[in-house]
Amino acid sequence: MLGLRKRAHVYHGNMYDFDLGDADVVTIYLLQGTNQKMKGRLGDRMRPGAKIVSHSFSMEGWMPTAIDDTKNIFMYEIGKAGADVQTRFV
Numbered sequence: 535m536l537g538l539r540k541r542a543h544v545y546h547g548n549m550y551d552f553d554l555g556d557a558d559v560v561t562i563y564l565l566q567g568t569n570q571k572m573k574g575r576l577g578d579r580m581r582p583g584a585k586i587v588s589h590s591f592s593m594e595g596w597m598p599t600a601i602d603d604t605k606n607i608f609m610y611e612i613g614k615a616g617a618d619v620q621t622r623f624v
């Protein structure tokens with residue numbers, strides 16, 4: 535639909551074994567503690583503008599660029615702090 539079919543990949547395995555540095559968007563549904571462990575791996579390796587979308591749990595200490603508080607989804611953008619965290623996804 536958006537022409538993303540060939541660009542989207544689903545990997546099965548231990549997430550610590552994957553280098554996500556080239557990803558434009560990483561979606562996660564983990565737990566608060568595992569989100570914290572992923573922060574370094576994602577924040578240090580992903581390029582500015584890349585997005586992390588987390589279901590249910592925030593990335594403690596990071597400011598989201600968007601939140602959907604009806605679905606409990608937090609979006610973060612590398613290199614950008616959320617100016618308007620009330621922005622909803624559309």
Ligand SMILES: C[S@@+](CC[C@H](N)C(=O)[O-])C[C@H]1O[C@@H](n2cnc3c(N)ncnc32)[C@H](O)[C@@H]1O
Pocket residue numbers: 547548549550563564565568
């Ligand atoms: C809140 S549950 C999400 C459940 C599932 N993804 C779903 O959609 O219902 C968190 C998940 O993180 C997974 N997880 C924790 N550490 C992981 C790791 N190192 N690699 C891959 N998955 C991991 C757990 O197996 C668990 O299923």
